[in-house]
Amino acid sequence: MQASPEKARAALAGGEPPRRANFSITRPRAARDPVEEPDFISLVDQPPQLVRSGRKHGIGLLFLALIPVTAFALGTWQVKRLQWKTDLLARLEDRLIRDPLPLPPRIDPSAVPDFDYRRVYAKGHFRHDQEMLIGPRMREGEQGYEGLDSKEVRQPEDQERCSPLGEVTVEGLLREPWKKNMFTPDNRPDKKEFYFPDVKQMAELVGSQPIWVEATLIPEYLKMADYESRGVPIGRPPVVGLRNNHAQYIFTWYSLCIATSIMLYMVAKKPSSDITRRVRMSKNW
Incomplete structure (x- = not known):
């Protein structure tokens, strides 16, 4: 509705002034620049993350890792074996x-391991008709046999000529006889051919006790030369003949463990030839 000119002039002349409408305009607040934030870190300032892509190490690395573990286990086992062998040698x-103890008339074969390398002596007569040879054996380049160390001795009459006659005293070591290995042929007692001391088999053949005694002889050059010239059997030195190489095995296995551990580290650290590197995109990009 529009006011008439008269009312407008009356209002201007002294009437009420016209009302004024109030308007306010709110301007939007400008957003704060992220750069002004105190904890702002630019993406370009972050260090790049290098990652591998392509084929990774496979079963070969696992196999290589088993070598130092196995070598360490074997070296530790050899440490225990060294302690066991040292105690055994000290006991023997x-x-x-x-x-030396007198050899009793009857011996329990099961008790022999508890008296292994024990010095004993026995008195009696040699039974030349029941002698057996084990061999052939080599001593200082000469072929011979266990029992009679002479390659010319073959027949019982020759053995009787070389071996002592009458009552004799034999001193030796009570021993557990050695076992045959895979290269040793089987004994042939029907032909009196023996390649290893099967004590039980030999005892049954001659009707004696299954006891193995190794005659000993203190090494003396003149006496041994006289025995060798006459074909008399030469006893073994009274020493423990067990080998103790476990310290060498310990060094070998632990050295292998260290060497393969270094190789494993170098292989695991170095990427394969077909592996490339790229920069991983930041998650906050």
């Missing part, structure tokens, strides 16, 4: 310094 050498 203690038996060697003891005075």
Whole structure:
């Protein structure tokens, strides 16, 4: 509705002034620049993350990792074997310094391991008709046999000529006889051919006790030369003949463990030839 000119002039002349409408305009607040934030870190300032892509190490690395583990286990086992062998040698050498015992008329074969390398002596007569040879054996380049160390001795009459006659005293070591290996042929007792001391088999053949005694002889050049010239059997030195190489095995296995561990580290650290590197995109990009 529009006011008439008269009312407008009356209002201007002294009437009420016209009302004024109030308007306010709110301007939108400008967003704060992220750069002004105190904890702002630019993406370009972040260090790149290098990652591998392509084929990774496969079963070959796993196989290589088994080598140092196995070598360490074997080296530790050899440490225990060294302690066991050292104690065994000390126990056997203690038996060697003891005075010899008289060999009893009857011996329990199951008790022999408890008296291994024990010095004993026995008195009696040699049965030349029941002698057996084990061999052939080599001693200082000469072929011979266990029992009679002479390659010319073959027949019982020759053995009787070389072996002592009458009552004799034999001193030796009570021993567990060695076992045959895969290269040793089987004994042929029907032909009196023996290649290893099967004590039970030999005892049954001649009707004696299955006891193995190794005659000993203190090495003396003149006596051994005389025995060798006459074909008389030469006894073994009274020493413990067990080998103790476990310290070498320990060094070998632990050295292999260290060497393969270094190789494993170098292989695991170095990427394969077909592996490339790329920069991983930041998750906050």
